[in-house]
Amino acid sequence: MKTVLRLFLILTIALSFTAVQAAETINGAGATFPYPVYSAWAYQYQKTTGVRLNYQSIGSGGGVRQITNRTVDFGASDAPVPPEKLTRKDLLQFPAVIGGVVLVVNIPGVKSGQLKLDSESVCRIFLGEITEWNDSRIKSLNPSLKLPGRKITVVHRSDGSGTTAIFTTYLSKACADWKEKVGAGKAVKWPVGIGGKGNEGVANYVRRVKYSIGYVEFAYAKQNKLTYTLLKNPSGNFVKPSFETFQAAAASADFDPQKHFYLWLINAPGKNAWPISGATFILLAREKKKSNIKTVRFFDWAFKNGDETAKRLVYVPLPDDLKNKVRAYWKQNGIY
Amino acid sequence: MDIVRKRKIESFVALTLSTLAAMSGLFWLVFILGDVLIHGIGALNLGLFLEDPAPPGIEGGGLRNAFVGQLLITLCATIIGVPLGVLGGTFLAEYARGRKIARIISILSDIMVSVPSIVVGTFIYAVLVKPLGHFNGWAGAVALAIIMVPVVLRTTEDMLTLVPWTLREAAFALGAPYYKVIIQVVYRGAAAGILTGILLSIARVAGETAPLLFTSFNNSFFSVNMNEPISSLTVTIFQYAMGPYDSWHAQAWAASLIITIFILMLTIAGRLIIRWRYGKR
Amino acid sequence: MPLLFKKNPVDIFFSVITALAALSVVVFIAGILYILIRESSLSIERFGVFNFIFSTDWDPVRESFGAATNLFGTAVTTFLSLLFAIPVAVGIAIFVTEIAPNFLKGPIGVAIELLAAIPSIIYGMWGLFTLAPIMSEYIEPALQASLGKVPVLGILFEGTPMGIDLLTASVILSIMIIPFTASISRDAFNLTPAVVKESAYALGATRWEVVKNVVIPYSRLGIFGGVVLSLGRALGETMAVAFVLGNNHQITSSLLDAAATITVTLANEFTEADTDLYLSSLFYLALILFVLSFITLAIAKIFLLRAERRS
Numbered sequence: 028m029k030t031v032l033r034l035f036l037i038l039t040i041a042l043s044f045t046a047v048q049a050a051e052t053i054n055g056a057g058a059t060f061p062y063p064v065y066s067a068w069a070y071q072y073q074k075t076t077g078v079r080l081n082y083q084s085i086g087s088g089g090g091v092r093q094i095t096n097r098t099v100d101f102g103a104s105d106a107p108v109p110p111e112k113l114t115r116k117d118l119l120q121f122p123a124v125i126g127g128v129v130l131v132v133n134i135p136g137v138k139s140g141q142l143k144l145d146s147e148s149v150c151r152i153f154l155g156e157i158t159e160w161n162d163s164r165i166k167s168l169n170p171s172l173k174l175p176g177r178k179i180t181v182v183h184r185s186d187g188s189g190t191t192a193i194f195t196t197y198l199s200k201a202c203a204d205w206k207e208k209v210g211a212g213k214a215v216k217w218p219v220g221i222g223g224k225g226n227e228g229v230a231n232y233v234r235r236v237k238y239s240i241g242y243v244e245f246a247y248a249k250q251n252k253l254t255y256t257l258l259k260n261p262s263g264n265f266v267k268p269s270f271e272t273f274q275a276a277a278a279s280a281d282f283d284p285q286k287h288f289y290l291w292l293i294n295a296p297g298k299n300a301w302p303i304s305g306a307t308f309i310l311l312a313r314e315k316k317k318s319n320i321k322t323v324r325f326f327d328w329a330f331k332n333g334d335e336t337a338k339r340l341v342y343v344p345l346p347d348d349l350k351n352k353v354r355a356y357w358k359q360n361g362i363y
Numbered sequence: 364m365d366i367v368r369k370r371k372i373e374s375f376v377a378l379t380l381s382t383l384a385a386m387s388g389l390f391w392l393v394f395i396l397g398d399v400l401i402h403g404i405g406a407l408n409l410g411l412f413l414e415d416p417a418p419p420g421i422e423g424g425g426l427r428n429a430f431v432g433q434l435l436i437t438l439c440a441t442i443i444g445v446p447l448g449v450l451g452g453t454f455l456a457e458y459a460r461g462r463k464i465a466r467i468i469s470i471l472s473d474i475m476v477s478v479p480s481i482v483v484g485t486f487i488y489a490v491l492v493k494p495l496g497h498f499n500g501w502a503g504a505v506a507l508a509i510i511m512v513p514v515v516l517r518t519t520e521d522m523l524t525l526v527p528w529t530l531r532e533a534a535f536a537l538g539a540p541y542y543k544v545i546i547q548v549v550y551r552g553a554a555a556g557i558l559t560g561i562l563l564s565i566a567r568v569a570g571e572t573a574p575l576l577f578t579s580f581n582n583s584f585f586s587v588n589m590n591e592p593i594s595s596l597t598v599t600i601f602q603y604a605m606g607p608y609d610s611w612h613a614q615a616w617a618a619s620l621i622i623t624i625f626i627l628m629l630t631i632a633g634r635l636i637i638r639w640r641y642g643k644r
Numbered sequence: 645m646p647l648l649f650k651k652n653p654v655d656i657f658f659s660v661i662t663a664l665a666a667l668s669v670v671v672f673i674a675g676i677l678y679i680l681i682r683e684s685s686l687s688i689e690r691f692g693v694f695n696f697i698f699s700t701d702w703d704p705v706r707e708s709f710g711a712a713t714n715l716f717g718t719a720v721t722t723f724l725s726l727l728f729a730i731p732v733a734v735g736i737a738i739f740v741t742e743i744a745p746n747f748l749k750g751p752i753g754v755a756i757e758l759l760a761a762i763p764s765i766i767y768g769m770w771g772l773f774t775l776a777p778i779m780s781e782y783i784e785p786a787l788q789a790s791l792g793k794v795p796v797l798g799i800l801f802e803g804t805p806m807g808i809d810l811l812t813a814s815v816i817l818s819i820m821i822i823p824f825t826a827s828i829s830r831d832a833f834n835l836t837p838a839v840v841k842e843s844a845y846a847l848g849a850t851r852w853e854v855v856k857n858v859v860i861p862y863s864r865l866g867i868f869g870g871v872v873l874s875l876g877r878a879l880g881e882t883m884a885v886a887f888v889l890g891n892n893h894q895i896t897s898s899l900l901d902a903a904a905t906i907t908v909t910l911a912n913e914f915t916e917a918d919t920d921l922y923l924s925s926l927f928y929l930a931l932i933l934f935v936l937s938f939i940t941l942a943i944a945k946i947f948l949l950r951a952e953r954r955s
Binding site: 085086186188209210211221224228231232 | 701702703704780804808890891892901902904912913917918919
């Protein structure tokens with residue numbers, strides 16, 4: 028008994044201190060939304076290069092906090108960090124992949140891409156001012172659609188998330204009332220509705236609850252075969268959520284390397300741009316050149332080889348010229 | 364006559380109801396275990412134990428990292444928690460027997476056994492995660508150890524108390540010092556009971572999730588480095604079950620099945636030892 | 645008396661070691677209390693005690709936090725689960741001690757123990773994948789169609805049945821605590837002296853009358869202690885409810901609505917909290933939970949000790 032115990036003790040201590048880092052490891056933490064695509068990339072990257080990228084999805088807020096405290100090699104956030112804050116904390120930031128938030132509804136008889144909404148009507152629905160589907164403000168956008176006079180159930184996220192940050196930023200830009208009463212953030216105090224945990228929770232509720240509306244990441248809408256709506260973008264077009272419209276948003280947006288790409292991809296100017304898109308960002312500690320080079324090498328590899336993987340998981344790869352802008356940014360900071 | 368019949372009917376109804384209650388207890392057990400078995404067994408394969416997780420969208424992959432991580436965390440928790448618990452129980456039953464302090468600690472331990480485990484998790488986060496700056500396996504092990512200590516301590520105390528005092532007196536009479544009496548006579552007499560306590564305490568912590576959420580966290584790669592985040596089955600189940608992918612759900616069920624079987628076997632082993640050593644109770 | 649044996653130096657050493665080990669439990673409790681107070685001090689300073697407890701706000705954007713919605717969820721799920729669990733648990737205890745033929749006593753006792761050993765995460769997962777759909781498709785619509793039509797009671801069953809709500813969480817929680825309550829009640833029943841029971845039978849009492857008039861009154865304290873102990877357990881249960889409660893910070897009159905308990909809020913938001921005040925408020929919640937469950941468990945212990953002493 029005693030010898031066994033001693034053996035265990037020696038074994039664990041040995042494991043703890045000697046077997047460290049047999050392979051090269053990059054540690055990252057942050058946003059949950061890009062977790063599947065980062066881990067898929069990491070899986071392939073390890074197979075081809077032997078380098079491990081351990082990404083922990085602890086949430087965007089956690090990602091910013093961890094990199095600020097320099098406890099990880101990179102942080103990840105769905106919400107862009109403003110340039111002033113980056114300078115203050117001595118951080119670098121660049122986009123890695125694009126996602127989009129789509130509105131999903133459950134109205135019997137209404138199919139995907141049939142219901143048209145604009146920012147004003149979405150805002151009023153989530154404020155609880157439009158309460159029924161046959162409200163004149165919805166009807167006027169959909170003259171040909173038969174809408175029932177049923178009560179709308181709003182479904183939102185109940186946990187903190189980058190998805191919510193993107194969506195509430197959109198709502199804050201859509202109407203002044205939202206900005207004033209609720210505001211934008213990773214978690215907000217919702218005026219109406221029921222809350223689901225995670226994208227899947229919201230998707231679940233919308234699928235089950237008739238006459239409901241919710242917002243989820245595009246990937247979840249697609250995988251769960253939910254009914255999505257069209258949205259009117261600032262160019263006046265009703266667009267359908269798809270790879271093309273997300274990429275149009277990313278391509279038309281003015282990502283400025285001088286501002287560390289700080290940009291909300293909300294209401295991007297492109298003709299076919301989906302109005303509620305968002306890039307998810309990587310944060311680096313400026314002075315940690317060595318580990319930054321490792322991280323950048325990984326993302327450069329992903330930019331070159333990861334597009335198919337991303338698309339299969341329903342994420343939108345960055346458009347090529349944005350990738351090149353990011354590479355130039357790396358070069359400029361001496362880590363590429 | 365009528366009153367007697369009424370009483371008999373009343374008795375019959377009440378007893379039927381309590382029989383039904385007992386049956387419902389069995390019903391839930393069968394329902395839950397059956398469900399875990401049906402869902403879990405379909406997802407069981409060798410790859411589950413031998414491969415590391417594949418990202419969603421890629422076929423195959425397993426939970427090797429989580430199995431090993433879980434074992435490692437539980438093992439370290441046992442190494443920390445069991446000696447503390449056994450020694451503490453020894454103090455209460457031997458050196459402080461019958462004193463007020465023994466009574467107080469004994470009661471506090473009983474309370475500690477049921478204290479919400481998530482609170483222990485937040486405590487360890489503040490003590491072992493925040494100062495170090497990153498999640499790590501040791502934090503998870505210590506959190507589990509804190510939950511183990513009172514369980515082991517109380518069973519040890521009870522089991523040592525069961526050892527007849529005369530046995531000790533016989534040893535004293537031979538001139539043995541107290542510590543020798545404890546180690547060579549009392550421990551030997553209570554070994555089976557203490558072992559049961561240890562088994563049950565392992566069963567108790569092996570299924571804990573809440574204290575690991577903010578301590579050992581999770582790791583998508585195979586790692587045995589306790590200074591890093593380490594994957595555990597329970598946290599993986601939580602993550603996978605909440606996730607949107609069907610392959611994740613299947614693996615979560617398989618992991619649930621394994622962990623349930625492991626814990627039930629420990630529990631049954633504990634019972635059997637008690638029955639074998641102390642007769643039917 | 646035993647301390648007299650501490651003549652040998654090794655003995656002194658050994659006794660000190662064991663004493664330190666025993667004191668570790670006290671250190672843990674004091675440490676948890678101290679650390680939780682320290683970590684939540686930011687939030688305590690900002691919101692105070694009463695304000696925090698009675699504020700229904702949980703607004704991370706404006707950094708205004710209150711515990712009321714969490715306490716509400718904790719109170720409702722705990723109360724309901726006890727309501728469902730106590731009759732079943734007492735029934736089981738009666739069956740095992742008074743009714744069951746000897747060959748059944750063992751297996752049912754073991755079954756109850758096993759039910760207690762199943763990890764809570766398994767209950768949670770089972771609840772999400774198996775129980776929640778059953779609740780939303782069959783049980784909750786049926787409740788709405790029957791009890792939902794009753795004037796005042798109907799308020800409890802308003803809304804859309806989704807299966808992710810207070811009712812489902814309470815059902816799972818009750819299944820979890822049945823074994824605790826049952827085994828403590830059984831132990832309490834077993835404390836009733838056989839002589840008392842036999843004399844009641846001799847007077848011609850039926851079995852139920854013996855249970856009702858002799859056993860239950862005799863073991864009242866023990867049962868009560870068991871119930872309070874289960875209450876303490878239910879208060880702190882996390883994983884079983886985290887899957888099926890929906891984590892929505894609201895006070896609602898309908899049992900078919902999502903809500904949040906202290907434990908669920910901690911599990912969902914602890915690693916996501918991005919500001920110091922947010923994190924501190926979560927520690928504050930943990931502190932409240934710790935104090936609440938500690939007091940509850942202490943009360944339970946007092947009753948159980950009294951019950952033991954009486955016999």
